[in-house]
Amino acid sequence: MSTLTELTGGWHPGEVAVHKLLNIPTYGGKPTSRGLPPQYGYRIAASPLVAFGALDGEGRPWTTILGGERGFSQPIQKGFLGAKSPVDRKHDPVVQALLGSAPSDGELVQVEKPISALSVDLENRDRVKIAGRMIAGVLSSQEGTDAAVSEMEMAVLVKETLGNCPKYMNKKVIRAHLPSPELVSDTLPLPREALDLIEKADMFFLTSANGEAMDTNHRGGPPGFIRVARNAPEDVVVVYPEYSGNRLYESLGNLYLNPKIGIAIPDFDTSDVLYLTGTTKILAGADATALIPHQKLAVRITVTAARFVKNSLPFRGVLGERSPYNPPVRRLATEVGALPADGREETTAATATATLIKRTALTPTVNRYTFRFEAVRHKPRMKAWRAGQYVTLDFSPELDEGWSHMRNDDPQSLNDDFVRTFTISSPPPPGFGSVGNGVEVEVPDGTEFEITARTHGPATGLLARHNLRMPLEIPVVGFGGEEGFRITDLGGTKIPVFVAGGVGITPLLAQVGGLLRDGEDVRLRVIWSMRAEDLPLAVDVLEKNEGLGDVLRLFVTGIVRDDEKKLISKIRRLGATVVARRLARDDVLQTADYDLNNGGRKYYLCVSPELQTVLVEWLGGEEVVLESFNY
Numbered sequence: 001m002s003t004l005t006e007l008t009g010g011w012h013p014g015e016v017a018v019h020k021l022l023n024i025p026t027y028g029g030k031p032t033s034r035g036l037p038p039q040y041g042y043r044i045a046a047s048p049l050v051a052f053g054a055l056d057g058e059g060r061p062w063t064t065i066l067g068g069e070r071g072f073s074q075p076i077q078k079g080f081l082g083a084k085s086p087v088d089r090k091h092d093p094v095v096q097a098l099l100g101s102a103p104s105d106g107e108l109v110q111v112e113k114p115i116s117a118l119s120v121d122l123e124n125r126d127r128v129k130i131a132g133r134m135i136a137g138v139l140s141s142q143e144g145t146d147a148a149v150s151e152m153e154m155a156v157l158v159k160e161t162l163g164n165c166p167k168y169m170n171k172k173v174i175r176a177h178l179p180s181p182e183l184v185s186d187t188l189p190l191p192r193e194a195l196d197l198i199e200k201a202d203m204f205f206l207t208s209a210n211g212e213a214m215d216t217n218h219r220g221g222p223p224g225f226i227r228v229a230r231n232a233p234e235d236v237v238v239v240y241p242e243y244s245g246n247r248l249y250e251s252l253g254n255l256y257l258n259p260k261i262g263i264a265i266p267d268f269d270t271s272d273v274l275y276l277t278g279t280t281k282i283l284a285g286a287d288a289t290a291l292i293p294h295q296k297l298a299v300r301i302t303v304t305a306a307r308f309v310k311n312s313l314p315f316r317g318v319l320g321e322r323s324p325y326n327p328p329v330r331r332l333a334t335e336v337g338a339l340p341a342d343g344r345e346e347t348t349a350a351t352a353t354a355t356l357i358k359r360t361a362l363t364p365t366v367n368r369y370t371f372r373f374e375a376v377r378h379k380p381r382m383k384a385w386r387a388g389q390y391v392t393l394d395f396s397p398e399l400d401e402g403w404s405h406m407r408n409d410d411p412q413s414l415n416d417d418f419v420r421t422f423t424i425s426s427p428p429p430p431g432f433g434s435v436g437n438g439v440e441v442e443v444p445d446g447t448e449f450e451i452t453a454r455t456h457g458p459a460t461g462l463l464a465r466h467n468l469r470m471p472l473e474i475p476v477v478g479f480g481g482e483e484g485f486r487i488t489d490l491g492g493t494k495i496p497v498f499v500a501g502g503v504g505i506t507p508l509l510a511q512v513g514g515l516l517r518d519g520e521d522v523r524l525r526v527i528w529s530m531r532a533e534d535l536p537l538a539v540d541v542l543e544k545n546e547g548l549g550d551v552l553r554l555f556v557t558g559i560v561r562d563d564e565k566k567l568i569s570k571i572r573r574l575g576a577t578v579v580a581r582r583l584a585r586d587d588v589l590q591t592a593d594y595d596l597n598n599g600g601r602k603y604y605l606c607v608s609p610e611l612q613t614v615l616v617e618w619l620g621g622e623e624v625v626l627e628s629f630n631y
Contacts, residue, residue, distance in 0.1 A: 014210055015253030021284055022297070024247055024403075031248075035079045036130075036158040043128050043163065045074035047119035048174040049315065050083060053207025053216035053262060054097040054115055054134075060277045060305070061207040061262035062093035063216060066152075068176030068315035073119065081117075081130065081156045086314040088181040089139055090148035091307060093262075093275055099137045099152065110136045115156055116207060116214035122317065123173055125166030129250075131213050132158040146180045159213070165246055165405060167414075168220035170202050171320030177271050181312040186305075189231045194274050194308040197267050198226050198238070202322075204265040208254035217251050219243075222322070224329040226265070227292070229300070236306070238276065241288075241330055242297040244414040246405055252299075255280045261301060268317030272310045278303040292330050294417050324408075327415040350394055350475030351379035352443070359468060362537045366454050366503060368425070369463055373447040373476070381442040382479065384432040387510040389481030390421045391449065393474045395459045413458070419477060420459045423506040426450035427513055452506050452537075485627050487511055487524075487604060494602040494623065497525045499588065499615060501607035502534060505541060507627055508606075516547040524551050525601075529583045529611070532558040535567040542574040549575025555583045583611075585618045 009028040011019075019026045033040065044050070049067040056062060066085040067073065076082035087095045099109055117130040137154035141147075185191045190198075203220040219225075219240055229237040242252070255261060259281065265274040281300045283291055288298040358370035375381050385391065395418040401407075407414050426449050432441050455464045466472050485507060487496045496515075498508050505528055515524045526548065530538060535556065542549050554576050556568065568578050579587075588603075605615055606627040616624060 012210060012212070012253060012257075014255075014257035015249055017256050018249040018252045018282070019247075021256075021282070022249075032160050032162045034160060036075060036081060036161055038075075040128050040161040040163060041075035041081075043121070043126055044081065044119040044130070045071055046124075047121040047126065047128070048072070049120040049122070051118045051120065051205035051207075051216050051218065051264065052083075052094050052098075052115060053117065053205075053214055054094045054113065055209060055214070056093060056097045056277075059260070061209055061214070061260055062097060062275060062277055063205045063207040063262045063264040064092050064094035064275070065205060065264055065266055065273070065313060065315075068174065076155060079158055080135075081132075081158050082153070083156070084151065084153045086142070086145070086149055086179060087139070087152040088148055088179060088309065088312045089150045089152075091181050091183050091309045091312060093277075093307065095139075095152060098134055098154070099139055105150070106138060106140045108136060108138045112157075114209075114214050116216040117156070118205065118216045118218060120169075120218065122169055122171055123320070125169040125171065125323075127164045127166070127169070127218065129160075129162040129164060129215070129217065130156070130158055131160045131215065132156050145178060148181045149179055164217075167245065167325040167406070167411075168243060168323050169218075170220060170322045170326070172268055172317035173320060174315050174317050177314055177316045179271055179311050179314055182310040184308045184310055186307045188236050188303065188306060189233055190228075190236060190274075190303075190306060191308060193272075193310075194306070195228060195231065197265055197272060197274050197308075198228055199224055200267070201226055201265045202326075204240075204263050206251060207262045208251050208258070209260065210254040210257045215250050215254050220323065220326075222326045222329050225326075227332050227335070229291075229332055229334070236278075236303040238278075238301045238303060239291060239332065240299055240301075241292055241295045241327075242299060243325075243327065244403065247403070252282055255282060255299070261299075263301070266313055268315075268319070270311065271313040271316055272308070273312050275307040275309070276301070276303050277305050291333060293333055293336065294419055295330050296417065323411075325411040325414060327412065350477055351376050352382055352476040353473045354391070354393060354449075354476050356463065356466060356468065356472040356474070357448070359463070359466075362452070362540050363534050365456075366452065366534060366537050367464055368450055368452045368540075370448055370450050371474075373443055373449065374445050375443070382476065384441040384443050385424060385428060385449075385479035386432070386481070386486060387427055387514070388423070388486045388507045389479050389510075390423045391451065391479055392419060392421045392477035393459075394419050394477050395462060395474060397475065398462055398472070399458050416458070418459060421480075422451040422453055423481075423510075424449050424479075425452040425506040425509040427510045452503060452509070454503050481507075485604060485625055487515065494600055495523050495525060496604060497527065497588075497601050498604045499527045499529075499607060501529050501611050502531070503537070504606035504608075504627070505537075506606075507604075509541065509545070512545050512548055516545065526552045527555070527583070527588060528552060529555040529557065529607070532556050532560045532564045535564050535571070538571055538576075539567055539574075542571060542576060547575075552576040553587070554578045555587065556580050557582055588615065588618055 010030040073083040115134045119128045139150040259279045262277045283298045354371035360368040399418045602623045
C-alpha cells in the first residue's frame with residue numbers, strides 16, 4: 001500500500017501515472033486510513049488467512065500466506081498487529097527475508113523491516129490491506145513437527161490500512177493444517193506440477209513496492225485465469241488479466257514506478273505453493289488485447305526466480321460459491337489462434353457497420369439474422385470473407401454501461417467488452433475471394449450476410465428483442481477464422497466427417513453448397529446432435545441445402561413430443577437418417593458406407609467443450625480439426 005505523499009489527496013506519482021494511462025480521473029482523497037482503526041483490527045482478527053510481503057537482500061519482493069484459523073493475527077495494542085502461525089522456515093522466502101538472520105531457535109529478533117499484508121476472509125468475502133514495519137519476531141521449533149516447520153510470532157507497527165471490495169473472491173472454508181514441506185524445484189523453467197497448479201488456481205497474492213512502502217493484494221477469478229505465455233530455461237513468462245476494480249490502482253501504481261513483483265499461488269487442496277518473483281510490464285488498451293483478446297488491461301511477469309514447495313502452507317480450504325463477478329477464462333492470443341487466417345490482425349477499431357435488417361425465428365431460442373454491410377467513410381475497406389469464417393461485432397455502443405465499482409444486478413457486465421464473434425452461415429456472394437496476383441476483393445457496401453445464433457447473453461438478447469422498425473447498427477471489427485476448418489477445397493483421399501452440436505452446424509452452412517455440387521461423388525459425411533426443441537432448425541437447414549439429407553445422420557435428445565415427431569418424419573423425407581438418442585462412440589467411428597481403404601477420414605468438430613472432450617478421446621489416432629469459440 002502506498003504511503004501518504006505530498007500530492008493532493010495522498011496519491012503517489014505511480015498511481016497518478018496509471019490513472020492517466022487509463023484515462024480515468026484522479027479523485028481527491030484516497031480512502032487509506034492511518035494506523036490500525038478498531039474496525040479494521042476486528043476484521044483482521046476475524047480472518048483466518050493473512051498474506052505477507054517482504055523484500056529479500058536483493059530488493060526482490062516475495063509473498064507468502066499464513067494462518068489457518070481466525071484470531072491467529074490480531075491487534076496487540078494500539079497501532080500494533082501481532083501474528084502467530086506455523087511456517088516453513090526452510091523454504092518460505094518471506095520468513096527468510098524477515099527472520100532468516102535469527103541466530104538461534106527461540107531468540108527474539110528486534111529489527112525494523114518494511115512489510116505489507118492482506119487479511120483475507122474467503123468465507124465472508126472480506127479483506128483488509130496493511131502496510132507498516134515488522135519490529136520484532138521469533139521462530140520456535142515445535143515438538144512432533146517436521147524439522148522445517150517452526151512457529152513464527154511477530155509484531156508489526158501498522159502505518160496504513162484499507163478495507164477492500166469483495167469482488168473476485170471465491171468462497172472457501174479454511175481449516176488449519178500442519179505442513180510437512182518438500183521442495184520440488186527452485187530453478188527455471190517451472191516443473192509440470194507448478195504448471196498444473198497455475199492452471200487450477202483461482203487466486204494468487206502479489207506484493208509490490210514503490211521505494212517508500214509496500215503493498216500486498218490479491219487477484220482472483222475462475223480457475224485458469226492465470227496464463228503461462230512461455231516456460232523455457234531462459235524465459236518464463238506469466239500473464240494475468242486486471243479485472244475491473246476500485247480504480248485506486250495501488251499495486252499497478254507501484255509497478256509503474258518499480259516493476260518488481262512477488263507472487264504466491266496457493267493450492268487450497270494440498271497446501272502446495274508456488275513462489276515467484278520477477279519483473280512486470282503493464283499492458284493497456286490494444287497492447288493488452290493483442291496479448292489476451294477481449295482484455296483491456298493485463299500484467300506480464302517475466303519470472304526471475306521461483307520455488308515450488310509441496311505441503312508447505314499451514315492451511316487448506318474447501319471450495320464454496322464462486323464469485324458471480326468472475327469473467328470467463330480469457331486465453332492468450334497465441335493459445336487460441338486469434339489472428340485471421342490471412343494474417344491480417346484484428347483491432348477493436350471498427351471500419352464498417354452491420355445493420356440488422358431481418359430476423360427469422362427458427363426455434364424458441366435460435367434465430368437467423370440478416371445484416372447489411374456498410375463501410376465507414378475515410379476508413380480502409382475490409383477484405384471479403386471466405387466460406388466458414390466468422391464476423392466479429394462490437395456491441396459495446398449499445399450495451400456498455402461504463403465503469404462502476406460494484407454491479408450486483410449484472411456482475412458479469414463489469415468485465416465484458418461486448419465484442420462477439422459469429423460464424424457467417426450464408427455463403428459469400430459470387431466473386432468473393434482472390435481476383436488474381438494475390439489481390440483480394442473488398443466488401444462492397446450493401447452486401448448482406450447472415451448469422452444463425454442461439455439467444456444466450458446480452459448481445460444475442462439484444463438482437464432477439466430489438467424492434468426492427470428502428471435501425472440497429474453494430475460496428476464490424478473484422479472477419480477471420482481458422483483456415484484449417486475450411487473443407488470446401490479438401491483434396492486427397494480422406495473423407496471429411498463434420499460433427500456438430502446444436503448451432504455448431506453453422507460453419508458448414510456457408511460451405512455445404514460447394515461440397516454437394518458433385519452429386520453422386522459427394523464424399524462429405526455429417527453427424528449432427530441436437531435437442532428435440534431445435535428440430536425446426538434441422539428442417540430449415542435441410543430445406544435450404546438440397547442433398548444434405550443424403551449425407552446426414554441426426555441424433556435427437558430430450559423428450560420428443562407429437563409436433564416434434566412430425567418434424568422428424570419431415571426430416572426423414574428430406575433424406576436424413578434420424579436416431580432418437582445420444583451420440584455414442586460407435587456412431588462416430590462407424591465405417592458404414594465409407595470407403596476407408598484409400599486414406600480414411602478427417603473429422604471436423606464444432607460442438608460444446610464438454611462433448612468436444614469426449615469426442616477427442618473417442619477419436620484418438622484420427623485426424624481431427626477443432627473449431628474454437630474462445631476468441
